[in-house]
Amino acid sequence: MVVTGAGTGIGRAVARRLLAAGASVTLVGRRAEALREAADAEGGERAQVHPADVSAEHGARSAVEAAVARFGAVDGLVNNAGLARFAPIEKADLADLEAMLGVNLLGPVHLIRAALPELRERQGAVVNVSSVGGALAMPGRSLYGATKAALNSLTRSLARELAPRVRVNAILPGPVDTPMYGDLGLDERATRDLVADMVEATPLGRFGTPDDIAGWVCNLLDPEASGWVTGALVAIDGGRSA
Template sequence: MVTEEGDGLAGRTVIVTGAGTGMGRAVSELLLARGAHVAAVGRREAALRELAAGAWGERVEVIAADITRPGAAEDVVAAATARFGTVHGLVNNAGLARFAPLEAASDDDFERLLATNVRAPAALIRAALPHLRREQGAVVNVSSVGGVLAMPGRSFYGAGKAALNSLTRSLARELAPEVRVNAVLPGPVDTPMWDDMGLDAEGSDALRSGLLAATPLGRFGRPGEVAGWVCGLLDPHFSGWITGALIPVDGGRTS
């Protein structure tokens, strides 16, 4: 958001996980368009290199990493600060979705959900905290409406996102006033994650149809529609008095 004080993101450094595709890519591109530096984190280096090959490449640091690996959070922050000197913002966007009824859900999937959607964001916040405190920075966690809605057949996923919501609100109080912590809760958004849910084509089609029918605005969201809210919550000029917020960006799904 550009205000009379100028763009509050210009010159700031933001770590974005899951930056290669989908919402993370949209967030990264909007940050770069607004003058920020982006430490782009993801498992697929080729997609990150595509981002760095664009018009803003000199302001992109590519960090190919599995954020669930022990020590990954510290490595990511070290790489970002080695390139840009500090960290002003963190977007915990990387996520994993696995849907199954309780009888068919695997313990391994549950562990992977928790590792990606809860433990890794917490580890990254902790690793970046000295910089975020010094810079009066901000964290935005990309959660889901699944963390606030009852979702039969998706209970493990919803439990992980509910934990991320609780982490957001608790850390907003714990880290105030130096660091703001908020979350956006997207509804169904068209991203490549739909191809990585462990569902067959019939199951994926049925899921999409059900979500569409339950969304009052009658369509899936676009990554850029979520990115605008993420960047707004990072911008100290626009949202400097907002912390602990869980903001649905969901086409009315939670209304």
């Protein structure tokens, strides 16, 4: 298995569950220290650390090659690495849009292309970690939402294109308590107000946890649990999109 953004948050929770189930996992991300900490805590010899920038084609390719070299195969890919920058359209920095497109869309494209021969051989699965922001109107967050909407479209199209040998699905989390909310490009007060608004708009009245999402990701990877599921966009959002 290859899991991106695996040093913290949802990616680390996914890697933890996969390792606990006996899988071998290549943990990919930009920060080597966070990846090593996660691997040491969760996985031992079945956890491989591979620092890489998956928004670059060579970074994605190197992650897949490392997984194959260490474990002999890749039968699952979790595109979890993500970047969020929030701003009204007139104040948005278009450099942030380029960066979000790189991580949120090009990264999954590069990784799927690199892993495709392995995934076809193993009849594997891809799970893209998207966002309800790609399916809902998101004032003040339109550019972020647009990158996730593109990932949702990619998921559905590739599910048909790569069937029947490779399944492709996406999880659409609502607000989840991860370090991302400390790095949105907003000041402290704006972040606090945003969090309060999100909680108020969520029927279950709280942020999700990484473990709330990780179980669904792992189910979609599992051919016994989800072998007849492809092209699904699964909202795990506390009712946010209801």
